[in-house]
Amino acid sequence: MPGHTLPPPCTFLNVGQAFAGTQNVSNMQKDEAWKVNVRLQGVDMQSGYLCGSMEALNVPAAETPVVTFWEGEIVDNRNYSFYTGQWDATKETDVKHWSKFASFLELREEVQKDGGKSIDLVNHPYIFMRWKEKFFVNVGTDCGLTIAGFYYVCFSRSDGSVNGFYYDPNSRYAAYNYDLLNVVLGNVLCSPYQKLELKATNEGRAGHSFATYQFQ
Secondary structure (H helix, E strand, O other): OOOOOOOOOOOOOOOOOEEEEEEEOOOOOOOOEEEEEEEEEEEEOOOOEEEEEEEEOOOOOOOOOEEEEEEEEEOOOOOOOOOOOOOOOOHHHHHHHHOOOHHHHOOHHHHHHHOOOOOOOOOOOEEEEEEEEEEEOOOOHHHOOOOOOEEEEEEEOOOOOEEEEEEOOOOOOOOOOOOOOOOOOOOOOOOOOOEEEEEEEOOOOOOOOOOOOOOO
């Protein structure tokens, strides 16, 4: 049945792969972007699981770069569907956030009809995922940020580029203002979207790497 077999291997979805880019931290009061690094720590296509670290380099409220550990769900119609079913995300929330990606728009009707179960995701040029930050690695919860929400992610098989939007159910505007942008790694409770834009890098393949963290 379409979409129910394993997707073909992707060279950009391997343990150790690094991504670098920015997090748009814009709202009605300010317009800025933070530098963000991501590294994959684990990938299991069979179970639709991946995990990694996310590092924000220039967070104004933090004295050092803020690193979080996250776990991800790959939308494959085997293990996970387009409907989240947790983290206070309704089906309406899911459709609104997935629809921020141009590559999803052609799939929206099928998703709204049956959850997208009939879509052939195996051969689709993009992989849709959710990334949920689980804990802070190098700072405490008093760093001024929150990880209450999660990212809707669209990943390009061809070039490894990543686009993501963050949903925070605790944002007081999340229920009715979908056009504001959020803050990376948890927000300042003023806007429901964080726009994440990353590109795959060769960092780590030529002798360079992020700092090593031990996750417990």
